[in-house]
Amino acid sequence: MQLVKTFSILGLLIGSIFFALSLTPSLIPRSNFMQGILAAMAFTVGYVLGVFLCWLWRYLEIPCLRTTPWQRRLFDRSVLIFCVVLIVAFLWRGVQWQNSIRALMGMEAVTSIGALSVGLTALLGFLLLWALGKGFQRIMHLVARRVEQHVPERVAVLIGASAAILLYWAVFNGVLLKTGLHIIEVVYEGFDSVTSEGLTPPTKVTKSGGVKSEVSWIDLGHFGRRFLVLGPTAADIREVAGSGIEPIRVFVGLQSASTPIKRAELALEELKRTGAFEREILLLATPTGAGWLDPGAVNSLEFLYRGNTAIVAGQYSFLPSPVALWADDTYGLESARALFKVIYDYWVTLPADGRPRFYLFGLSLGAQLSENSFDFYDIIDDPIGGALWAGPPFGTGLWARITNNRDPGTPAWLPQFKGGSVVRFGNQYGGYIGQEPWGRFRIAYLQHASDPIVFFDIRWVVQKPGWLDTPRGPDVSPDLKWYPIVTGLQLFADLNVGIAPLSFGHRYTPKGYTEAWLALTEPENWSGEALERLEAKLKTYNVR
Structure with missing residues (x-):
């Protein structure tokens, strides 16, 4: 045949x-x-x-x-x-x-x-x-x-294989990949300059890019402009919570200044100008690659604290997260570290009883960069309030160390670590529980058991994942079995998460964020009825 x-x-x-x-x-x-x-x-x-x-x-x-x-x-x-x-x-x-x-x-x-x-x-x-x-x-x-006329046969084969590898690498990595990345960057840089229809510069002094702001509206980028304009107003907050003030939002675009440190210093000046350090909550949010912040995450916090918040973020790339991570993740890390250091160094100079509670937030690549934006030893003498990290990618860094050393008897998809005294995990079904009291410095991870971005690891090609052990996450199919090599390929394909519905996979909801903020920060005076009104209101905002 x-x-x-x-x-x-x-x-x-x-x-x-x-x-x-x-x-x-x-x-x-x-x-x-x-x-x-x-x-x-x-x-x-x-x-x-x-x-x-x-x-x-x-x-x-x-x-x-x-x-x-x-x-x-x-x-x-x-x-x-x-x-x-x-x-x-x-x-x-x-x-x-x-x-x-x-x-x-x-x-x-x-x-x-x-x-x-x-x-x-x-x-x-x-x-x-x-x-x-x-x-x-x-x-x-x-x-x-x-x-082969000049060297032994096996050496000739090795030289031939090396030559083929070098040629393929030069073509695919040196030509096709670089050309493709350049084209993608040009396309997304053009997209970044586009302003969504109907958006105009803010008219309130509590927002960057508007009245009295040192940040130019045109330099904010596509998602920066949406972040500053499309959030809840004081009237929206009063409608749900009965009282409220205008939230403060500060954003610095990639083109707002020439270097990460200059953009961080510009962000700090904007925080001072808007009175951000007089608010109850200060949130440093690290966006995804192109500057997008999940509205469900930031809107829910502003409602829970009735607008008595200040949220600051900085763009570090024109590219979406997967491409930004592939192209150059060091620049994003440099930007995240610069922004944290500049703001933290000023925050610690303020009287402890008169400054806002300081928290971090990041989703996906934003969570990874936020986690790496500071060293615990740098803040041990004067710690911030904590961090909410949603959908941290690829099981790396602090997340991996905690999950791999979780308390015995707790599942990999919802672990407990040292009784939950510092770190707690939650998902769309609840969580954030611990055997020990939650201390002053707190870290909350929001993750779905069905999120491949969180649970992908190259090890699963040859090793069965711990999150497949019994009991499994409620949103993981009982028919999912581990097969050498194949399961690793399946999880790699799952990284294309577009078909997952809200509240599953890598798609986090306002309700999930609300429950995380409630557990992490413990805002006061929220009844069950008020939280139902909040959930309904948060659904009315654009998710992108």
């Missing part, structure tokens, strides 16, 4: 098994297109593994079973039939698996996962990757043949 002559039969077998397992559920539902991309990756990885095992078998000179040509053809055809039956059976079962996730998230059930579109997408993806692999192989052999 021509198919067997062209492709490795063991590669096709392992690839088909990986393809089938990729159809099983993971943390969030998948679109047909994303399932096709995932299946292509899984099949390709399985195929490469099969090819490698064949090569290793030959390299070790392990004897093969002796078979006649007829027996060989029968075996090959039997394997191919098994592969087809396996893939078809799992495509049919895939509907049930996807619906097991959708039911947990309150989504409408699907009747099909688009077997034809998934199969075609996977086939095209595999053929593209296979062609790239064959090209790599030809380059390696070409170089090896040129040098």
Whole structure:
């Protein structure tokens, strides 16, 4: 058979098994297109593994079973039939698996996962990757043949492989990636200059970019302008809470000053101008890559404290978080550190009984940068009130150390650490509990058990995640099983979180933020009825 002559039969077998397992559920539902991309990756990885095992078998000179040509053809055809039956059976079962996730998230059930579109997408993806692999192989052999007259055969193969790696790296990283990043940056820089229809500079002195502000409206960026204008007014707050004042919002755009330290100093001057240090709460919020702050997070805090708040943020990139993280995360970290240091150094000079309670906030990449914006040893003598970090990405830093050393018997998706005296975790179902009193300095993590941004780790390629142990998070499918390599690929595909509904995956809600702020900061005089009014009001604000 021509198919067997062209492709490795063991590669096709392992690839088909990986393809089938990729159809099983993971943390969030998948679109047909994303399932096709995932299946292509899984099949390709399985195929490469099969090819490698064949090569290793030959390299070790392990004897093969002796078979006649007829027996060989029968075996090959039997394997191919098994592969087809396996893939078809799992495509049919895939509907049930996807619906097991959708039911947990309150989504409408699907009747099909688009077997034809998934199969075609996977086939095209595999053929593209296979062609790239064959090209790599030809380059390696070409170089090896040129040098094998002068060096031993194995050294020639090593030189050929190195040459192919360097060439592919130069093309994909040095040309395609850099060109792609440049195009994306130009596009998003243009988007950053666009002002949403109907937005005009603030007319109140409590906002940057408006009356008496040293920050230019045009330099604030797209999301900075929205942040300053679209929040609740004093009238909105009084409608819900019975009393309220105009909240203070300060924002400094990437073009507001030339360096991170100058932007931080400008932000501090804006805080002084607006009277921010006379408010009850001062929040330093670190946005996502392009400067976006989740309205649910900042609006809820302003309502809970009846406007007696000041929120400050600074833009550090034009790019969305994933691209900003890939392109250069050091500049964002430099900006976050500069802003914290400048504001904290001024805050500690104020009388302790007359200054605002100082908190940090960050979502996703913003949470990671906020966490790394200060050193605990720098604030130990005069600590801030604490921090709320939502959806911290990829299990790194402080989050990882706490989760890995959690109190025995507590689950990885909602851990307790040292009785909850400093750090507590919560999700859309509650949490923020501890066996010890919550101290003066507090950290709250808001995370969904179904959030792949939080729980993705390259280790899950070869190691079962702790968050799959019993008991599982309420929003994690009981049909989710760990498979070596495949589960890691599934979680990688889940990073495309767009299909997850609100309150699941990486999509956090105003209600979730409200519960987190209530636990972390303990605002006074909020009845159950008032909180219901607040929940209804927060839903009326734009989420982007």
